[in-house]
Amino acid sequence: xxxxxxxxxxxxxxxxxxxxxxxxxxxxxxxxxxxxxxxxxxxxxxxxxxxxxxxxxxxxxxxxxxxxxxxxxxxxxxxxxxxxxxxxxxxxxxxxxxxxxxxxxxxxxxxxxxxxxxxxxxxxxxxxxx
Numbered sequence: 001x002x003x004x005x006x007x008x009x010x011x012x013x014x015x016x017x018x019x020x021x022x023x024x025x026x027x028x029x030x031x032x033x034x035x036x037x038x039x040x041x042x043x044x045x046x047x048x049x050x051x052x053x054x055x056x057x058x059x060x061x062x063x064x065x066x067x068x069x070x071x072x073x074x075x076x077x078x079x080x081x082x083x084x085x086x087x088x089x090x091x092x093x094x095x096x097x098x099x100x101x102x103x104x105x106x107x108x109x110x111x112x113x114x115x116x117x118x119x120x121x122x123x124x125x126x127x128x129x130x
Contacts, residue, residue, distance in 0.1 A: 039070040041078055041091060049087025053077035055124075060087040093122040 043065050050057040053074045061084045068089070072079040076092025097120050103112040 040067050041070055041080075042067050043089070043091075047089055049080065049082050049084070049089050051087070053079075053088040053090075055090070057088070060084045090124075093124050095120055095122055097121075 043063070045065055047063055047065075048059050049061045049063065051060050052058075061082050063082070068078070068080040070078045071081060071086060074088075077088045077090055079086055079088055097118070098116065099118050101115050101117055104114050104116060105111065106113050
């Protein structure tokens with residue numbers, strides 16, 4: 001008889017705990033639930049965030065190097081949360097050191113607009129064999 005009472009009390013306590021935990025989980029919205037492994041990316045250089053995954057889109061901020069949380073991916077673009085709202089950041093492109101002053105052109109075979117001094121640049125697209 002004592003065993004039966006003990007088992008009933010134990011089952012009752014376990015049932016109450018399960019109900020409390022279930023209620024707690026249901027009270028959380030999906031936005032509040034965090035995955036154990038959040039995807040991140042380390043931005044090594046200063047970077048712009050854009051309103052869309054496109055360099056012609058409106059810039060939504062300029063940021064210092066930092067670890068960022070990835071919300072979404074699209075080709076070489078990642079969507080990250082910023083203080084200005086979510087923004088798209090380009091993560092592709094090869095880095096190359098330009099060791100001399102070079103002219104900048106407004107388009108391929110276009111007019112030279114200005115010059116850049118020696119520096120590290122990011123190659124976004126190659127044309128021909130260059």
